[in-house]
Amino acid sequence: MARLLLGVSGGIAAYKSLEFARLATLAGHGVRVLMTENAGRFVGAASFEGIVGAPVLVSEFERDPLRGAFPGEVGEIGHDPIGHLELAANCDAFLVAPASANTIAKLAGGFADSMLTTSFLACTAPRLLAPAMNDRMYGDAATQANLAALHDRGVEVIEPDEGPLASRGERGRGRLPDPERLLAAVEAAASWEGARPWDGLSVLVTAGGTREPIDPVRFIGNRSSGRMGIALAGAAARRGASVTLLAANVALPAPAGVRRIDVETTADLQRAAAAEFPGSQILLMAAAPADFRPAAASAAKLTREGALDLHLTPTDDILAGLVAGRTPGQTIVGFAAEHGGDAVARARAKLARKGADLIVLNDVSDPRIGFESAENEVTLVAAEDEIEVPRADKDTVAEAILERVDRLRAASPTAK
Ligand SMILES: Cc1cc2nc3c(=O)[nH]c(=O)nc-3n(C[C@H](O)[C@H](O)[C@H](O)COP(=O)(O)O)c2cc1C
Structure with a gap:
């Protein structure tokens, strides 16, 4: 089991993160979810909690009832009495998916104004971002500069897919990749050895x-x-x-x-x-x-004449x-x-x-x-x-x- 932190920010593709959480949990990983407040406008914390079997955290001022533990772990870890950095300290990889333009800007700027951004800043495990947004927002120089800065600091940026976008009739680069692809990227980043037991078959x-x-x-x-x-x-x-x-x-x-x-x-x-x-x-x-x-x-096409045996x-x-x-x-x-x-x-x-x-x-x-x-x-x-x-x-x-x-x-x- 790898301990995976999933950060979810406010974008249409947040519904796909539910599928990611489900696949990762099915694959045997312990998943904890950190949502921005705006992500809650797109998907509910209750859905993630039902899927991963652990509370979702939003605010950096919240106490984690599990004190930094991941689903499947016995007992509580609890190193830090303040508690807001424990999940970041205990995870094997941290994926933000979808990463909104706004959250990307905050992460590039080193903001720490939510559980997601604070944990991201404090996390020394491999960190991955899966941007998902309208193609013009994605292509804008500000978003690209923020992604380049994060990439230069060792954050893995998973390029969005090209195809139909949520805005009606629009196509372009900005779609969140399939949850399977995200999971493969996270497992590779976490160097999870048990991830591919059928490798070679x-x-x-x-x-x-x-x-x-x-x-x-x-x-x-x-x-x-x-x-x-x-x-x-x-x-x-x-x-x-x-x-x-x-x-x-x-x-x-x-x-x-x-x-x-x-x-x-x-x-x-x-x-x-x-x-x-x-x-x-x-x-x-x-x-x-x-x-x-x-x-x-x-x-030739049979015609409707009489009975057909x-x-x-x-x-x-x-x-x-x-x-x-x-x-x-x-x-x-x-x-x-x-x-x-x-x-x-x-x-x-x-x-x-x-x-x-x-x-x-x-x-x-x-x-x-x-x-x-x-x-x-x-x-x-x-x-x-x-x-x-x-x-x-x-x-x-x-x-x-x-x-x-x-x-x-x-x-x-x-x-x-
Ligand atoms: C209907 C709707 C869809 C949106 N979809 C996206 C999106 O796919 N990607 C994105 O970066 N922002 C999107 N936004 C804008 C973000 O929700 C907004 O920038 C928000 O402040 C992001 O907050 P967060 O980064 O703290 O989660 C959308 C907004 C609305 C109203």
Whole structure:
């Protein structure tokens, strides 16, 4: 665990810092949040407190109820009876995101008029700034001179991204980078060694639902949104793996740093998986391939005349094919969407039949979880045990799945 201080100042992008706090907490870090008073006009302290599990501090005159401790630490640290500098003294890295033009100017001027600015001035750990603002504010000579001065004093400035800005219709450089990129920068600055336990591993993830054409405009498909696979790809990338995502009709963007290959049909997915699997150590088959396809797709759009009989033929079993060609040291995780009944027994049978190392079972009869929803609740079925992962957002469920994969690989004599 790294101890991270997150400074939040008043800008539209403050909502993205909530996601940063969530990702950093999910990755196992202890995060404390210092907000400017104006940041509170954009996002509420209660949201940060709920995410990181510790009070947010605003004023330098406030006493920290945790006396400088970070979430996950036992007991109180409490070196300094005055207390306002303890978090700065105890952190491994300090990120200000978003850094408003106003807060950047204050930091460049050495102001100490809030908990954020006071702590920044007193912090000897690596300090990072992620400016986010309108591109004209960013490009102004004053902002640029302030950033240059901070950079010269050893502060790492994370350049904003270019793209659509909050002001309607405007584009330019000023967007806060993705929370994943911010976290990677902070972890690198904090020299957090445990940050990339999957460094050197290649992970192949499949996501979404395949489509089997009936004619050029119609298809047989399913309701898989690809969210679970995207969450897994993001979690593997955060562990430092090199991740390839085979995305079957996924409308959502891939996580930062993930290589994406789009596919449409089960046959496309099978071809891409066969090409990518030999170079991967871990396969996470979260996609829902169609089990049947029309025996013959019409080359021309079918017209609405009379009844239409579709003859369906089974598609190839992708997972079984990959398992048959596996080499020692590869870990294979299959997914089973079951509809009620004795789902665990059926998942266990699938584990044995397919020869996978783990089956992630979800019950698609519950509309609150699984397909198209943001949450999931799964049972992890392995040869030696079954673990129930309670209902949670898909990122949290993805972390639980990868932790189980870690344990499977630790117990495997061939996994490296
Ligand atoms: C709707 C709205 C959006 C704003 N967005 C930004 C922004 O993205 N970046 C920025 O530097 N300032 C932005 N500002 C201006 C800052 O909120 C303002 O300069 C404030 O004094 C910053 O206070 P702080 O740096 O103490 O948090 C915005 C103001 C408003 C009213």
